[in-house]
Amino acid sequence: MPPFNILNHEMVPEHRLLNEAEAERILKKLGITREQLPKIRLGDPAIRVLEATAKEKGVIQEGKIVEIRRKSKTADTFVAYRLITR
Template sequence: MSKIDILEHKLVPNHEIMSDSEIEEELGNADFEIKSLPKIKKDDPVVKTIGAVAGDILRITRGSQTAGTFVTYRMVE
């Protein structure tokens, strides 16, 4: 039996580990603290597959029928 690449599954949105400069650019002027972002577990299959570790910020991009593209952020814990 062959392994399935979960990153290629149509229901799994694109997950990216953000660099410090991307975090500053995209979230630097937000009216909330970065530490208050919703969390994603470090043992989540996608988190493990992309090599994210606790403290990383992920940019998750989904296609949306109403919004076109929807971007959300999660902190790995």
């Protein structure tokens, strides 16, 4: 884990792991498969912090989906989804 929690930095958007029900709902809403989502690596600093701070160990793994909420001047909040890969 990095020496500090980068998720607390003002420039890093909020990252949240979706549960399976949420993931399936989002995929259905978007009309895509997991493999069609943009990717984020297990080694990404934000993912490493999510893994280190997770209440249950082993929940952050390849194939899971992360929701990323970015602040936007025009859209208030922009939500993106990423598939965790190796």
